[in-house]
Amino acid sequence: MNVTLFSKPDCKQCDFTKRGFDKHGIDYVTVDVTADDSGRQKCIDLGYSSMPVVLVESGQEIVHWSGFRMDEIKALAYLEGAPQ
Template sequence: MSITVYTKPACVQCNATYRALDKRGISYDVVDVTEDSQALEHIKGLGYMQAPVVVTEDDHWSGFRPDKISTLDVALAS
């Protein structure tokens, strides 16, 4: 499953998201929206204005969401 975390520098919620994903051993790609204008437009198109934005094949959300990360961990384990 492909997981992308759209982020920006000095983002506390982004760092918390990385830690939660790392703790569960979940692999992900990081895209800095301050360096990639197409990525910024993509997440705006999804309706988000706040980092991080996590996009999976089946879902997407904004902010640090331990509940979503736990659900993702369960889905990957099955």
Template sequence: MTKPQIVVYSKPRCVKCDWTYKALDAKGITYDVVNLAEDENALEYVKDLGYLEAPVVVVDDQDHWSGFRPDHIDRIASHLTH
């Protein structure tokens, strides 16, 4: 199983974004960060997914969510360790 390329779409001064980074780091999950304030295409992408709140975490086309969701982070961590 290949590791998914997780992307966290974020914005500056976002507490839920910071919590998400810390939770991903604590689980040893690697991810890329895209700043929605600087990337208009990324902002359109997350809006097209139906999200209006940062962070938006995208694991793949079928697996994504918005906000701080430790339950989802635990779920993907368990998949990555098996």
């Protein structure tokens, strides 16, 4: 399972999402959309204009959401068998 967090500096929801991932032991890669044009374009292509955007790729299944979503973070942790 690959988790990508698209974020930007000084974004409280981005920071909350990172803390949620860290708390639940979820491995993720962070992409700063202010410095990565392809990352910014990926978010636009997914239909988002605000950060954070989370992209989860597992096999052929792709899930994504925007904003701080503790419910989604907990569901992801459950799927990965991470501590709740």
